[in-house]
Amino acid sequence: MSIGPTFLGGAQSRLLPPSVPFRFFIAGIAFHILMWAFLFYAADLAPDFAGGPGPALAALHLLTLGVFGTVAIGAALQMLPVATRRPMPAAWPLRLAFWLYVPGVLVLVHGMANYSPAWMAAGGVLAGGGLFVLAWLLAGNLRQASDLPLVSAYGWLAVSSLFILVLLGLGLVFDFSAALLPDHRAVALAHLTIAVFGFMGMLAIGFSHVLVPMFTLAAAPTGTIGRIGLGAWAAAILICTAGALAAAPWLFALGLCLALAGTGIYLWTMNAIWTKRMRKRMGLSFLLVRISWAVLPLGLVLALAATFDLLGPRGPAIAGFVLLWGWLLTFLMGILQRIMPFLASMHAAKIKGKPPLLSELTAERPLQIHAYGHLAALVLAVAGIAFGIPLLIQAGAAAGFFAALAFAAFALVLVRRLFSNNEVAASSNA
Amino acid sequence: MHHMRNITNTLHNEHMATISLLNRMEEQVMAHRPGNPPNAADDEVAKLLRDIASNVESEISGHFSFEEEHLFTRLAEMGDENIGILLTEEHHVMLPIGQRLVALSKEARQNGFTVENWEEFRRLVGEFIERMIAHIQKEEMGLLPVLDDVIDDEEDGQLSTAYAMSR
Known part of the structure; x- marks a missing residue:
């Protein structure tokens, strides 16, 4: 995979006005502050949190929708057109989506923190509407990209996951007032799985294949191993989701094992990039990135243990x-x-x-x-x-x-x- | 990192050599704060100063000229002149900084560093490293893969010969 003249010449013509990505980043940074404040407030509830409305759920969504959603979308909106060499059609739908999404997250989180199904429904519809617009625009850009097969495939997994997780999220929100779902907890676990592994995970891993070589001055990964890793992750998301919906711990655990296999390939690839990098001093930012790489398999092993109740309540x-x-x-x-x-x-x-x-x-x-x-x-x-x-x-x-x-x-x-x-x-x- | 053509491998190896020099420059600058210049007669420092002078005067300026005369023109003929314009602009920003570093290196080899010229040397090294790393990043991730794609065997031979003749 070559990112070719991605960052040269015409790259600047594919940049959005700076106000577009930066408004998502600034919102994410504000949600980041708010999230830690909410976790402080919800500290009593956090150790035994297993879902359900309240301040702990609000803190969780300030992280996922507030921080991850805004930052990932801001980055994807800007980096994807540069990487795929296909510009976004216009800036106004992105601004519209922002003004649906960010107030929507605030309303939703307010509803969660205050056990209010009406506020949750209103916030869910607004935030979900914004996410649909954004997912549609990202999908449109990915459709035109033909020369970044691995990154595009990760992008497609992320965008497909985004559509599904929004639908499941809306189902969960309306279930609080109308009792629509046969098993709320199972759908909540599927929603969480798709959010963590499907949307955020695939964006993080996909963009790693472009951004890490770029920042470290190393060759971008090529070949079959990347496709095997992608296949392992796609199967992991599918099987974990099926395991969550069927309330089948063994199926869920099988999905986590596949995620561990995908993680092994991902980390092997990142390690190959890291050891062959031309730039040696990478600073604090890559200290954080490398710590996150170490934490990923640890988290999966803990999730595996938790699936079989080995870690207690x-x-x-x-x-x-x-x-x-x-x-x-x-x-x-x-x-x-x-x-x-x-x-x-x-x-x-x-x-x-x-x-x-x-x-x-x-x-x-x-x-x-x-x-x-x-x-x-x-x-x-x-x-x-x-x-x-x-x-x-x-x-x-x-x-x-x-x-x-x-x-x-x-x-x-x-x-x-x-x-x-x-x-x-x-x-x-x- | 392995490229498909001799000319792109040659340019890549020069990038590696330049990054190695930049890393050595960075080490000296990190080891000696403002107001505390190193001893220019010290073996390691003297070698670094010699290498800066020879690398910037011949290697880097020769590398830049070759790219501008042979490679960017080739890409412009294909209709992709933006790459060349952007990278040439960066050459024009970096070369004067490099030339001033060469002058300071020669001065230091003769008379040692003073507090004042060490201050200027440190500042210019910082700027040179940052601009050069960003520039090499663009060439490694953008220019060389494009050249690998568009140059055929015959042209690769011609460019490699032209480059060897120019050194």
Whole structure:
């Protein structure tokens, strides 16, 4: 797989206006702060959380819809047209989707936190509508991509999963008021499985095959092994979902074993890229990414153990936290701190013929505070869940909250420096 | 990273050599803070200063010129001139920084570093590394795979000969 002249020449003509991806990123960063605050508030409920409305479900959806949804979509909307070399048709449907999605998530989370089926239904319809528009646009872009088969295939898995998880999510929301579903818990587990592995997981793994070689200066993976990994993940999603819907732990466990096989191939590929990279100093962002890679198989093994009740009543919460916060959130924050300056630099005007340096746009100190705060948050919160100590979860949530504030400071500095650079460029080039 | 053509492998090997030099420059700059210049007579520092001078003066400027004269023109003939325009602009930004680094390296080899010229050297090394890494990133991920696709065996031979003659 070659990404060819992806980042050269015409790439800038395929960029969306910076306000489009950045509004999703900024919303995600705000949800990130709110999520840790909610986890602090829901600390008493977190260790025994097994679904159902309340502050713990609200915190979970602030993470999945709030942080993952906005950041993944912001990144996909911008990176996919550049990678596939096919522009998005227009910016206005993306803005419309944003204004459906973000208020929708807020309304939905408000309804979850306050046990209100009406608010959940209203928020679900708004957020689901926004997601359908976005999924449709992403699918349209993927349909035109022919020269990135592996990344496109991961993209198709993610987008198909998005459609299904929205439908299941809406079913769950309306089930609170109308009792439509035969087994609410089974559908909830299927919804969670498709969200974690299908939508977010496939986006994270698919984009890794483009972004990690790009940032580390290494050859992009090629060949059969990538297709085998993709097949393992596709089967894992299908079988886990079937196992969840049929309430069949053995089937679910078989799906998790396939996910472990897919993970092995993914990590083998990433390790090959890492060891052959030309750029040796990769900084804190890749420390987070590498930690997330280590956490992924751990989370799957914990999920496997929890499937057979080997971890006790807190098993699902432990496995869920490790996969969602430990793997996906850590990966996402590591990549986001690379993507944001990269995109900003592509939108930065030249001053006297010179584009600004990435380091001139980026504030390092907030990223250091974020990284250490985030890692401390993970350790404290997972220990709190495992031992059933809400105070530890609150300590972790507080560390995560301050880490999220530091990340927000990084983002604000970046945006301010980009605007400032472009103002200086406009006046000096006038 | 293995490319399909001799000319792209040659360019790739030069990128590797340049990154190795950049890594050594970065190590020195990280080891000696502003106000604390290294001893230019120290073996490792003296070798680095010599390598900066020779690498930037011949290798990098020769590499840039060859790309502009032989490769970007070839891509422009195919109708893809944006690649060449973008990369040529980057050459024009980087070369003066490299040339100033060469001058500072020569000065330091003769008279050692002062606090002032060490300060300037550090700043320029930082900028040079950042711009060069981004540039090599674009060439490795974008330019070389395109060249692998469009150059045939005969043209590969001609370009390799032309490159060897130009060095």
